[in-house]
Amino acid sequence: MSVSVKATAPGKVNLYFAVGPLKSDGYHDVASLYAAVDILETVTLTETDAPGISQSMSVAPGSPVAQQMELGAFDPSVVPLDHTNLAYRGAAAVLGEAGLSPADVCLNLHIEKAVPVAGGMGGGSADAAAAMKAMNSYLAQTGRLSQELPHNRLLQLATPLGADVPFALLGGLAVGQGIGDRLQAIPLPEGVEPLRFGFVPSVSGLSTPAVFRELDAGRERGRYPSPDENLQVPQQLIATLTSPAPLTERLPLISSLLRNDLAAPALSLLPDLEQTLAVTAEDPGVTACFVSGSGPTVAYISQ
Ligand SMILES: C[C@@](CO)(OP(=O)(O)O)[C@H](O)COP(=O)(O)OP(=O)(O)OC[C@H]1O[C@@H](n2ccc(N)nc2=O)[C@H](O)[C@@H]1O
Ligand SMILES: Nc1ncnc2c1ncn2[C@@H]1O[C@H](COP(=O)(O)OP(=O)(O)O)[C@@H](O)[C@H]1O
Numbered sequence: 001m002s003v004s005v006k007a008t009a010p011g012k013v014n015l016y017f018a019v020g021p022l023k024s025d026g027y028h029d030v031a032s033l034y035a036a037v038d039i040l041e042t043v044t045l046t047e048t049d050a051p052g053i054s055q056s057m058s059v060a061p062g063s064p065v066a067q068q069m070e071l072g073a074f075d076p077s078v079v080p081l082d083h084t085n086l087a088y089r090g091a092a093a094v095l096g097e098a099g100l101s102p103a104d105v106c107l108n109l110h111i112e113k114a115v116p117v118a119g120g121m122g123g124g125s126a127d128a129a130a131a132m133k134a135m136n137s138y139l140a141q142t143g144r145l146s147q148e149l150p151h152n153r154l155l156q157l158a159t160p161l162g163a164d165v166p167f168a169l170l171g172g173l174a175v176g177q178g179i180g181d182r183l184q185a186i187p188l189p190e191g192v193e194p195l196r197f198g199f200v201p202s203v204s205g206l207s208t209p210a211v212f213r214e215l216d217a218g219r220e221r222g223r224y225p226s227p228d229e230n231l232q233v234p235q236q237l238i239a240t241l242t243s244p245a246p247l248t249e250r251l252p253l254i255s256s257l258l259r260n261d262l263a264a265p266a267l268s269l270l271p272d273l274e275q276t277l278a279v280t281a282e283d284p285g286v287t288a289c290f291v292s293g294s295g296p297t298v299a300y301i302s303q
Contacts, residue, residue, distance in 0.1 A: 118205030120293030266295030
């Protein structure tokens with residue numbers, strides 16, 4: 001009987017995202033406050049008869065990516081089902097730890113997408129993380145690894161795949177420094193009410209590198225503020241998010257402390273976003289709305 005292993009990883013929003021200057025390697029150091037959302041990517045790894053790792057993809061019914069598809073805004077062909085797919089790369093990185101390459105196994109990776117694609121919510125990163133977890137479990141179950149790789153090793157393997165992949169492995173609430181990969185988990189004490197998020201998927205996607213490029217160019221022209229000298233997530237924001245006080249009392253302060261340096265460049269590349277933000281903010285149930293990461297998904301916090 002063929003073995004099948006399923007794993008999930010969450011999409012994310014950045015409640016705080018301060019971006020430092022462009023570095024010589026093309027990346028930026030950041031101060032990020034990541035929050036996992038309850039939209040999960042699912043990767044199922046199944047044994048097949050053919051050598052190599054094949055891939056397939058479906059859309060979770062009723063998910064934000066299904067809404068994106070209804071809007072005509074998600075073209076599945078933008079997700080490459082080849083060796084560049086983040087799920088494939090995540091699986092291959094873990095296989096390497098067992099001294100194996102994709103040609104040495106007969107597997108299919110099925111990706112069930114739920115997080116909007118190219119929406120600034122880390123869906124591809126979540127696929128990478130879920131595939132890493134599934135492969136880790138598969139290799140241990142089939143004796144190719146004597147035991148599962150420890151979580152810290154998975155985190156190390158995750159960074160070269162993308163700045164957001166380590167957080168997709170960790171989940172929860174966490175501060176990300178370095179390029180967003182150096183994580184410090186922020187545990188939510190028992191009884192603390194978590195934020196409730198909603199999302200407005202956009203009719204188009206935005207490329208993450210293009211938004212960072214627009215930020216750099218705009219900073220040079222004086223269009224956007226210069227980078228902070230000291231990249232830090234405000235302690236007050238963390239303290240308020242983890243405080244036992246009722247959420248309704250904490251929401252005004254939380255809202256006033258949200259920040260995203262990529263919002264202005266995303267708006268500049270996609271001016272229609274301004275209207276989406278304005279319409280979302282008018283809803284009486286919405287406390288705060290903001291561009292998620294590099295956009296263009298608009299995230300909101302409900303009361
Ligand atoms: C902006 C954020 C916020 O969480 O995500 P999204 O909102 O796009 O999902 C992340 O920083 C994106 O993470 P991820 O999508 O994994 O980025 P990567 O694949 O590593 O990088 C794509 C490109 O973004 C730019 N990049 C990314 C991260 C970073 N700290 N500095 C950068 O300059 C670089 O140009 C890089 O080549
Ligand atoms: N498994 C994957 N799912 C989605 N996109 C992927 C995947 N692997 C590679 N990509 C590429 O990464 C791009 C953006 O990925 P995604 O994670 O959806 O957006 P964002 O970086 O805005 O959070 C896609 O347009 C696609 O070309």
